[in-house]
Amino acid sequence: MSVFSADLFNEVSHFMGTNPVVQFALQPILIFGVVFHFIMGFILEIQNRNARNVSYAQNNGSANSSWMSRNMIWSGAAILAFIILHFIDFWFPEINTKFIQGDWSGLHNGEFRYYHELQEKFVNPIRVAGYCIAFVFLGLHLAHGFTSAFQSVGAASLRKKLGVLGKVYAIIVPLGFIIIALYHHLNHNH
Template structure:
């Protein structure tokens, strides 16, 4: 009974960390989308996020810890599930028993984690160096130019798009499963599941659009 309770607790913790990251993803998408609509708004929002003490020294560390916790817990649960699986692979029915997304959460998760490493290298590390190593003066209108510059390379742009396709698959199963893990089961469950599927498609597709927009918008006409 204790082992079962511990397993349930891990799944709930995994689900809650996932829901937290989903909320952050929507906020991050909103800011990035403004770079397509109005560069000045993007600069203003980015400057606020980059200089606000609460964001920098409270929310940012919590976010980083949330990302680490979510992926570590995902690996732990995957290993636990594989060790506890009683049914042999001979009787496994593949997609008849589950979707590709649910069977490959660990793969898509690891690729997304690698993408986050690239994303941190591209944006977070230069920002930290700019502010805390080189200690340069705050320039409010630099963020849009820096963002566009990152999408000059077709290789980097392609990697970003690929990562968001895999994020789509990851969210397709993971977002809906998070609500099931925390016990959300009522008359709104079907509508909520529809929302999670829509979110899983639109948000990654939106990020892909932003990357392609900035890439092709700076090519010679």
């Protein structure tokens, strides 16, 4: 949305940032879901490592699993690091403005601040590269996680169809985020 209209981005950001349903119901549910997902992924990783009492004489991981399935914990850790950076960049300052300073207006010098803050964050090419790398990890994580989740709930017979849908989703979502980061980096002064 920020790629198409600064005004629309500001309006939607302000609506989401001041809507009590979003702020006090949906946002906590989303945060809980991310934390729960990370904890369960970490527990699953530990259980998988401890499942075999005797280690393999020769470890050929690619024989039974994909590189991504063996490295979900690492892509998840990279995504978690990105989420922390994203919170530091956007969420913590917003919480400070609203709850510490008591300013719910969303205004800075008489104008909505959201679009301007977004552009300012994407000036630094190192930050942009970090975001883009995180989005690549997100794509890899989604590609494996999508089909794996459906297999876990017994929909293995649909694995090929779901695999294609999962791969398309895992490309489109991160690519959209990458486009946003690059757009704001390349068009900062325009």
